[in-house]
Amino acid sequence: MNEPLPVLEAESLTRRYGERLGCRDVSLKLWPGEVLGIVGESGSGKSTLLNMLSGRMEPSEGRVIYRNACGTELDLHALSEGERRRLLRTELGYVHQNPRDGLRMQVSAGANIGERLMAAGGRNYGKLRATALEWLEKVEIAAPRIDDIPARYSGGMQQRLQIARNLVTGPRLVFMDEPTGGLDVSVQARLLDLLRRLVRDMGLAVVLVTHDLAVARLLSHRLMVMYHGEVVEQGLADQVLDDPHHPYTQLLVSSILQG
Amino acid sequence: MNTTNNALPSPASDAEKAHPAELPVIEVSGLCKEFILHQQGGTRIEALRDVSFHVNAGECVALYGPSGSGKSTMLKALYGNYLPTSGSILVRCSGRETDIAHASPREVSRLRRECISYVSQFLRVIPRVSTLDLVAEPLLAAGCKEEEALRRARNLLQRLNLPERLWNLAPATFSGGEQQRVNIARGFCRPTPVLLLDEPTASLDAMNRKIVVELIREACARGCAVVGIFHDDDTRTAVAHRSVIMHRPGEQGASSLHGKG
Numbered sequence: 222m223n224e225p226l227p228v229l230e231a232e233s234l235t236r237r238y239g240e241r242l243g244c245r246d247v248s249l250k251l252w253p254g255e256v257l258g259i260v261g262e263s264g265s266g267k268s269t270l271l272n273m274l275s276g277r278m279e280p281s282e283g284r285v286i287y288r289n290a291c292g293t294e295l296d297l298h299a300l301s302e303g304e305r306r307r308l309l310r311t312e313l314g315y316v317h318q319n320p321r322d323g324l325r326m327q328v329s330a331g332a333n334i335g336e337r338l339m340a341a342g343g344r345n346y347g348k349l350r351a352t353a354l355e356w357l358e359k360v361e362i363a364a365p366r367i368d369d370i371p372a373r374y375s376g377g378m379q380q381r382l383q384i385a386r387n388l389v390t391g392p393r394l395v396f397m398d399e400p401t402g403g404l405d406v407s408v409q410a411r412l413l414d415l416l417r418r419l420v421r422d423m424g425l426a427v428v429l430v431t432h433d434l435a436v437a438r439l440l441s442h443r444l445m446v447m448y449h450g451e452v453v454e455q456g457l458a459d460q461v462l463d464d465p466h467h468p469y470t471q472l473l474v475s476s477i478l479q480g
Numbered sequence: 481m482n483t484t485n486n487a488l489p490s491p492a493s494d495a496e497k498a499h500p501a502e503l504p505v506i507e508v509s510g511l512c513k514e515f516i517l518h519q520q521g522g523t524r525i526e527a528l529r530d531v532s533f534h535v536n537a538g539e540c541v542a543l544y545g546p547s548g549s550g551k552s553t554m555l556k557a558l559y560g561n562y563l564p565t566s567g568s569i570l571v572r573c574s575g576r577e578t579d580i581a582h583a584s585p586r587e588v589s590r591l592r593r594e595c596i597s598y599v600s601q602f603l604r605v606i607p608r609v610s611t612l613d614l615v616a617e618p619l620l621a622a623g624c625k626e627e628e629a630l631r632r633a634r635n636l637l638q639r640l641n642l643p644e645r646l647w648n649l650a651p652a653t654f655s656g657g658e659q660q661r662v663n664i665a666r667g668f669c670r671p672t673p674v675l676l677l678d679e680p681t682a683s684l685d686a687m688n689r690k691i692v693v694e695l696i697r698e699a700c701a702r703g704c705a706v707v708g709i710f711h712d713d714d715t716r717t718a719v720a721h722r723s724v725i726m727h728r729p730g731e732q733g734a735s736s737l738h739g740k741g
Binding site for chain 1: 515518561586588608621
């Protein structure tokens with residue numbers, strides 16, 4: 222049986238901020254269709270790790286290998302700026318916590334989606350618009366809103382639009398930084414349901430950073446727990462949460478409020 | 481406590497005839513589990529000590545013992561939800577042998593997808609996800625076509641007498657018994673070689689308990705290896721070929737195997 226190769230591999234990633242260590246010696250592998258949750262409190266190094274994994278921040282040591290659809294290994298930090306940006310606009314996605322960081326707020330929703338399609342080579346206006354409409358429907362935004370600018374959308378709609386913009390090019394690997402942070406609970410539930418379905422139907426590989434353990438459990442297959450810049454525990458998501466071994470993970474899990 | 485010896489009817493012989501020379505599907509050897517509670521001064525809780533047993537294809541084995549004897553811990557270890565401290569859990573399925581106690585998360589994921597169904601004690605409700613989708617989900621995750629998955633989900637929900645008007649609702653507001661039937665449908669939806677049951681009949685009425693008994697017997701008949709914790713003796717005697725008697729660690733030494741087989 223042919224085991225698929227990992228879509229992402231990180232080797233000994235370390236990032237120093239002067240004397241301080243942001244992230245120390247993290248290695249990981251991520252396979253197609255797999256969601257890896259990275260949890261930990263703020264300052265634990267999870268955002269630093271995500272930034273290095275997605276090629277947005279240079280590691281002090283270590284490297285990140287992305288394996289594209291043809292099986293070619295690309296060292297994300299050895300690529301030229303142009304090549305890296307092209308990848309981030311096509312085969313990779315990045316969903317920011319704040320949709321304002323991932324959307325162009327002054328162009329229409331349709332153009333936000335179309336722009337990424339054009340970066341991937343789409344040219345036909347009719348087709349771009351049809352695909353944009355299709356994606357608005359998938360993320361539950363009413364078709365007539367296609368010509369509105371995202372600034373007129375609610376926070377939850379903006380986040381769904383950002384997700385549509387990222388997924389429209391059929392990426393293989395998506396990075397998500399607290400995608401449900403800052404949203405009302407009811408809006409969050411809708412977004413989680415949507416993400417679960419899209420990830421499953423598209424077979425996406427996802428690196429998900431969150432401080433919310435319920436979100437991590439719901440979306441992730443595997444979990445890494447970060448503390449003071451290091452991975453202190455990792456494993457199957459439900460195993461780490463139901464049978465945590467490290468003192469810090471036990472503290473995190475025991476601190477969850479029972480609804 | 482140990483009065484269950486041979487108290488059970490023995491459809492086991494059929495299973496043994498059907499699969500004469502095969503190795504057990506599940507083989508637990510010398511399993512130990514200790515929890516260390518770092519937030520509570522490093523308190524150690526020994527949950528399992530040297531537990532060994534096996535389950536053949538087509539056989540239903542009940543974990544039996546007083547509360548605190550580690551039945552649930554054992555079941556969770558079989559699913560890879562708890563990590564044993566030592567010992568091994570071999571699972572033989574789709575031509576491979578995997579030790580869940582030492583397998584990588586990815587291997588455990590694969591086993592769950594291909595081989596193991598699990599009916600937990602309580603349904604984990606997901607906001608906004610309908611009953612039908614919740615039941616069909618394990619099938620979809622295993623690559624089943626949506627139409628077929630939904631068809632099977634409907635069949636099971638019907639069999640378990642869950643009113644059709646509830647199928648498209650999220651089960652958050654359902655009664656305990658209704659939620660449990662959703663959970664059972666979810667666990668039985670996929671015909672896997674291994675089935676783990678954590679008190680599947682605890683909040684069911686007699687009629688629905690009977691249906692669950694039928695479902696378990698059907699699973700055995702198609703060669704499934706079943707391990708269960710059963711709330712009531714009637715259900716246990718109706719489905720289990722053997723019982724593994726569990727003890728609180730230290731109270732009676734190692735757990736042992738009783739009954740036929």
